Amino acid sequence: MSSPTSETDGLINALLQSNTKSPEEITEVLGVLSIALDGPQGAQVTQAVLSAVPLPNFFTFLESSSESVINAAGIVLEKLLRAVTYVDIVSSELKDYFRLGLSSPLPKICLLTLGQIEKCLTNEEYTIDLINSPLYDSVIEVIGNEDIPTATRAADFVVKIAENPNGLQAIFDTRRIAHLNELSERNDTLKFRVIDLLSRIANISDEAFHLCESSGALYSIVTIFHSKDILLRLNAVESFIQVAETPTGYMFLKRTRIIESLIDMLALDESDVVNVLLKCGAIKFFGRVEAVEFEELAQTHELLKKLAQLLESDNLEVKITTVIVLGNIGSTQRGLVLLDASNTLQNFLNVYHASSGEVKLACLRSLSCFFDVSSSPQITTTVLSLYASLSPTPLPTFLSLSSSALSEVRFAIFSIFVALSKHSFARHDFFRSTYSRGFLDFILNRTTEKSKEGKEWKFSVVEALWKNQEESDEGWDWEGGARVRDRLLKYIREGPFHVHTEAAVALESG
Incomplete structure (x- = not known):
């Protein structure tokens, strides 16, 4: 039987001679290596491979015409790169290969590469290095990726970069803004992605907002809002919701008379489906405005x-x-x-x-x-x-709804119970009213909810009841209060997924 070391050596030799092997053979070697990297000697295998096989060799597999080779190489790269720091990336030839990874047509390869580049966020020096690197331009380009999760990941990363003062300035330098503008002009989908990105960046700080405004990005949203394209107009309203989350942003919308336009939308004729969509967008906007x-x-x-x-x-x-x-x-x-x-x-x-x-x-x-x-x-x-206005007897009404066949209704009632537990009058209803026994028997009955989410909701109700009563001035000082406390505490200690088991009795016939 061969030793782990000899097996690793065999894999290394096969990888170094990959130019002489067929795609099927390369896929097989990479598959065996992937298993070895997850094995008990995984850390040693990783170090041995990284010491003997240059990482760029694995990236070259991504240029293969065989999708099976690309997939297998992506899996191996993800495992090998766990041990690679951002310093390793910038001090080697990997930057060029990472740009190759970012342009891969396969979303998982692009996401893998983004995950490695995000390591720069652990250190100010690394972040600045990325900002000044062509690699950053490649990241911006990924915002235009056809795969939505990949594009979203890239946009999220750029927002994190913008939280760094140097990163913020870099985004708004002439070349980077030109790149974003060029991206937004490719199609309407990308136009909104860029607008959404800049709206998010505008919320980071007053400085970020003023940079977005001076770049003209915010005014482009205003222009889109007044266009005839319904989808773009709706997307503009979504962006306004983000912009309005800061006092500076709200004042911008007020100054550009967007607020008044949204108010006017509330009176749109509802016989037109387009008007209904715009109207609902405006209603949602006002629901997000600060008090x-x-x-x-x-x-x-x-x-x-x-x-x-x-x-x-x-x-x-x-x-x-x-x-x-x-x-x-x-x-x-x-x-x-x-x-x-x-x-x-x-x-x-x-x-x-x-x-x-x-x-x-x-x-x-x-x-x-x-x-x-x-x-x-x-x-x-x-x-x-x-x-009191909900019903002459609100608690029994809620209890009847909590037995609904629709999980959405039951979960809404559980949410109400959690919220009401903050108030002493409601806890009195829960613990000491004519209906309290039925309420407690229902809440503490683990058999009424089968789903994971339902069990978690019930647990959150019990936890909130115990916590709010425990912290109240009256505590558990009433007849039967100690028993209620013990029942709730027992449920909490057993956790949300506890299952009661009955003792089995074996009967033998003589």
């Missing part, structure tokens, strides 16, 4: 009144989008107070009581957002009033 800006919009443009009117829409998509957006707005103290003071919560309740199906599900999800707002005297009053 301070939203309050201003509510005062200057009667935004809440307009959203309340949209709750009465006959168009299902418009109604559902509005319900969800109200949940986003009411997920903060300031937003919930604003909804309550404007009577919009009452409009929401009217929809909740009259709804079914998808609209009811959206209402349940928004309720969980309202209930999840941290307690304060004013918020507790608002949440208690909302809770």
Whole structure:
């Protein structure tokens, strides 16, 4: 039987003589090497191969006309490169081969190469080296890759580079901006990718925003927003959502009158499907605006009144989008107070009581957002009033929904239970009301949820109930409180996936 060392030597010799072998033989050698790299002597095999076979040799396999050779080489390269640092990359001939990897038609080879280049982020010096390297231009080119996950990975990497001050300046130098502009002109898909990238970079800092603005990138989004191409206009609205996440970005949209245009979109005729899409895009935008800006919009443009009117829409998509957006707005103290003071919560309740199906599900999800707002005297009053308005007996109503055959409905109810556990009045209902026994028996019954996600949701409810009651002023100081605490704690200690087993009794006949 041959030793691991002799087997490795045999693989090394085969690799060094690969120019004399057929694609099938090369694929076989690479397959055996891949297995050896994962074996118990993997670390020693890696070092032996890296010492004897130049890494560029493996990259040359990527130029093969045989896809099986390319695939096998990619697998081996991924394993060998685990031991390679960015210093190894820049101090060898690998840079040129990495550019080859980035241009590979096979997504997994391109992703493998990107993963290695990302090692530069571990060190400021390495990051600067990449910025000044032609390799960085190759990374930008990958944003135009036809494979969406690959293009997204490249864009994510460029955003991380932009978080470095030197990287930010490099992105906006004349040559790099020209490269991005050229990329965006190839087709509408790439145009939006570049716009989305620059929108994300603009959010990094005020300096980044001003560089994006001065480069003309943000104004190009404004131009696209006013175009006749519906998809581009919708994509522009998506970009505006990102831009508006900072005060500087919001002021830009206000200055360019985009905010007013989006307000006007809320009144579009819903008989046209294009108008519905634009309208829903505008509704979503206002659901992402910060509370301070939203309050201003509510005062200057009667935004809440307009959203309340949209709750009465006959168009299902418009109604559902509005319900969800109200949940986003009411997920903060300031937003919930604003909804309550404007009577919009009452409009929401009217929809909740009259709804079914998808609209009811959206209402349940928004309720969980309202209930999840941290307690304060004013918020507790608002949440208690909302809770009491749902039904004469809210807890039994929720319990009946938690037995729904639809997992989305059950999970929405679990989310509501988690959110309500923050509030003492709700915990009183859970633990000490007429309905508490039925509630606890249901929540602690592990047999009602079969899926992994369902079991995790139930566990999160139990954990939230225990944690919030444990940290409250009253603790467990009531008759039966200690027993409730022990039941919850037992469930938590057993974990979300515990399975109760019955003791088996063997009966022997005599």
